[in-house]
Amino acid sequence: xxxxxxxxxxxxxxxxxxxxxxxxxxxxxxxxxxxxxxxxxxxxxxxxxxxxxxxxxxxxxxxxxxxxxxxxxxxxxxxxxxxxxxxxxxxxxxxxxxxxxxxxxxxxxxxxxxxxxxxxxxxxxxxxxxxxxxxxxxxxxxxxxxxxxxxxxxxxxxxxxxxxxxxxxxxxxxxxxxxxxxxxxxxxxxxxxxxxxxxxxxxxxxxxxxxxxxxxxxxxxxxxxxxxxxxxxxxxxxxxxxxxxxxxxxxxxxxxxxxxxxxxxx
Numbered sequence: 001x002x003x004x005x006x007x008x009x010x011x012x013x014x015x016x017x018x019x020x021x022x023x024x025x026x027x028x029x030x031x032x033x034x035x036x037x038x039x040x041x042x043x044x045x046x047x048x049x050x051x052x053x054x055x056x057x058x059x060x061x062x063x064x065x066x067x068x069x070x071x072x073x074x075x076x077x078x079x080x081x082x083x084x085x086x087x088x089x090x091x092x093x094x095x096x097x098x099x100x101x102x103x104x105x106x107x108x109x110x111x112x113x114x115x116x117x118x119x120x121x122x123x124x125x126x127x128x129x130x131x132x133x134x135x136x137x138x139x140x141x142x143x144x145x146x147x148x149x150x151x152x153x154x155x156x157x158x159x160x161x162x163x164x165x166x167x168x169x170x171x172x173x174x175x176x177x178x179x180x181x182x183x184x185x186x187x188x189x190x191x192x193x194x195x196x197x198x199x200x201x202x203x204x205x206x207x208x209x210x211x212x213x214x215x216x217x218x219x220x221x222x223x224x225x226x227x228x229x230x231x232x233x234x235x236x237x238x239x240x241x242x243x244x245x246x247x248x249x250x251x252x253x254x255x256x257x258x259x260x261x262x263x264x265x266x
Contacts, residue, residue, distance in 0.1 A: 002265045004196075005083075009203045009219075009262045016260040017205065019083060020183050023076035024175035030068045032171035034061070035134055039163040042138045047156035054138040061131045069127060069178055070119060074112070076179050077186035122181075122246070130174060137166055176256050177244070184242035187261055191224055197266035202228050202243065205258040214243075214259050 003012055038061040045053035138159060145155035191198055204210055204218040213231040220228050227239035232250045239248045243259035 004191075004198065004263045004265065009201065012262045013203045013205055013258070013260050015083060016080065016183055016187070017258055019076060019079045020176065020179040020258075023072055023079065023182065024172075024179040026075065027068060027072040027179070028171045028175040031065070031174050032167045034064050034068060035167035035170055036163045037064075038131075038134050039138060039159055039167065043156040043159040043163070046142060046159060047153050049152050054135045054142065057138075058131055058135055061134060062127050065130055066119075066123065066127045069123065069130075072175070072178055073119075073123075073182040073185075076182035077189075080183045080186040081190045126178065126181075126246075133170070137162070173255055177254055180257055181244035181246065181254075184244040184261060187263065188224075188242045191261075191263045198224055198263050199266050200224055200242070201262040201264060202230075203260050203262045210258070211252070213253065214257065217259070 003009065005012060005015075007015065038057045041060075042053045042057045045056055050056065141159050141162060142155055145158055150158070188200075191200065200222055202214075202217045202220040202222075204214045206215055206218060217228060217230045222228055227241050227245075227248075229237040230240050230249070230253055232238050233252050238250060238253055240253065241247070242261045243257050244254060246254055
């Protein structure tokens with residue numbers, strides 16, 4: 001079976017992973033800075049004796065994180081569709097190559113609409129999950145401080161002390177996971193726009209870092225409109241339209257995933 005790009009499945013995985021890594025690297029420091037900013041703001045409110053500090057930082061945190069993720073989704077989505085188009089042009093000729101290129105051009109022209117669609121469908125939930133984690137971390141430090149009998153000023157210092165490490169570690173996970181989601185969504189979007197008969201194949205990065213469930217899913221083939229079945233930690237099968245699809249998948253099948261879909265001529 002021939003991939004749309006003309007590359008092998010392993011080469012497809014590496015090429016798409018480069019897009020994810022580039023997008024994640026660009027967004028990572030912005031995400032870390034925003035989480036640290038929100039925690040610093042909360043620390044200032046705690047020092048002033050504000051009992052609702054964690055809640056008070058949420059609105060601005062959501063707005064700023066939404067802007068960062070929206071740009072990440074746009075950049076990775078655009079790059080994913082353009083890569084498919086660019087490589088298709090240089091791939092070995094096949095009978096419907098021109099039709100593939102035409103469909104991908106249409107997809108590339110619609111990436112902005114795709115981002116808007118993502119935000120409407122998934123964005124609010126993704127952003128809320130991220131900002132709620134920040135809020136919960138702040139609340140945890142405040143609660144522990146109260147149990148330890150600390151003053152407001154001391155609790156504020158505790159929040160400031162954990163902010164750098166928490167913001168840096170979370171930023172890596174958020175950036176990679178959201179970039180992977182964007183790459184998978186954009187590729188599926190482009191494939192669904194196409195009138196070219198295609199199937200999709202789950203392609204894992206098979207190495208010592210790959211979770212067993214994704215190794216088991218490697219080379220699983222599906223029609224475009226059907227979901228892959230990927231096991232969770234309890235052995236239950238979760239439905240995923242593409243790697244990173246979080247409609248029904250648990251975090252263990254999403255976080256730091258490096259799998260991709262290979263779209264192949266039917």
